[in-house]
Amino acid sequence: MTPRLRIAIQKSGRLGEGSIGIIESAGFRVIKGANELFYRIENAPIDLLCVRDDDIPTFVEVGIADFGIVGRNVVEEHGAGALTEVMKLGFGRCDLKIAAPVGFSYAGPQSLKGLRIATSYANTLKRFLERAGVWAEIVPMRGAVEVAPRLKLAQVICDLVSTGATLEANGLAAVDTVMQSEAVLIRSPIQRDDPELTHVAESVVQRLRGVSASRGAKYVMMNAPKASLAEISRILPGAGAPTVTPLAGREDAVAVHAVCQESVFWETLEQLRAAGASAILVLPIEKMM
């Protein structure tokens, strides 16, 4: 049997869809068969190992999976050890925050001194408190951390927050950020000695890099007076040097094309117009390498 590369992904939950989505955007066709543990990639020797997110760092660390897609928060809590974070993937964004009952007066980590803090991220929180030189009691919980203050189990909590709606519904407000997180690609320290697999692994990395770079990036085209080129380059968000080409029959104006790595808002277009640009087009980018 020819060897196959393994990528561990979250079976369901918040990262499941995004993980399969980015793999499919990279051109790998995912076949969800009857087998619950593995999905096959039809057009490359790759299997997706579908597991609980908490187990992904372990599977990747011991080489049961070559790569994993998991929240950076999970890697941090597990301890990065020999795992390499290859790249951020741009989805599953959230913050690990300290939250306290509304009205709690917070003046930095010192305000946590001697308090009980409920969390599912005991290791990460411990490191945060140690860095700040503050001692507090950590109350480990598996889930539903936000109810701890109401139940008098703890005065404050340390939990993942994306919109803050859960906190608000429980009379809590975020007061500090322990870490920022998003889905990341991690790689196993255990390399498999197979030239074909090495090649497939490189293509996974290259393609995922291309997909995450092209997401959010836009191709912007416009006509502009030569005189305002410098100003227009300044306005374009996250663009390198733009491509400038002559316009037939126009001495004073040029066509400007640029890849913008950051979001292009209506305000940006208004600024471009104000700088003299016309016929502005913003196009999505499908692939980038």
Ligand code: ATP
């Ligand atoms: P599993 O059954 O796989 O253990 P889980 O319940 O531990 O799932 P999910 O709630 O699905 O995990 O969250 C998975 C990841 O999604 C988190 O580790 C985090 O990286 C990311 N995430 C993004 N936004 C949030 C949020 N608001 N709350 C929790 N996790 C979030």
Ligand code: ZN
């Ligand atoms: Zn989990």
